[in-house]
Amino acid sequence: MRILPVLLATDLTASFGMVRPAPSSAQEISGCSARLTARDPRSQINVRTGAGTGYPAPSYGPVGDQVQIMRGSVDGFVISTDHNGARWFKVRFPKSRVVGWVRCDLIGNFTC
Secondary structure (H helix, E strand, O other), X not given: OOEOOOOHHHHHHHOOOOOOOOOOOOOOEEEEEEEEOOOOOOOEEEEEOOOOOOOOOOEEEEOOXXXXXXXXXXXXXXXXXXXXXXXXXXXXXXXXXOEEEEEHHHEEEEEO
């Protein structure tokens, strides 16, 4: 198992340029996990039903929660770009099995 640096999320998503949304049928786990991150360790990270702040956020995860990155067509991950240019990962929480979208800058500490 290889541990990737925290900055990977920024470096990884910055290299994509224009990213197309992955098919909605992609529900497999990629084999990579990560942790929710934020400047404030007491933050609650919204987990949205779609890739963008216009989508409902019926769930949240606290900073430090582990997520599994969903397998897709963009470098092996389900990644989408919203109308503001923000990139989003589709993730699954291993304990609750909640699946949703989290902005890429709020995910770090990748392990693949």
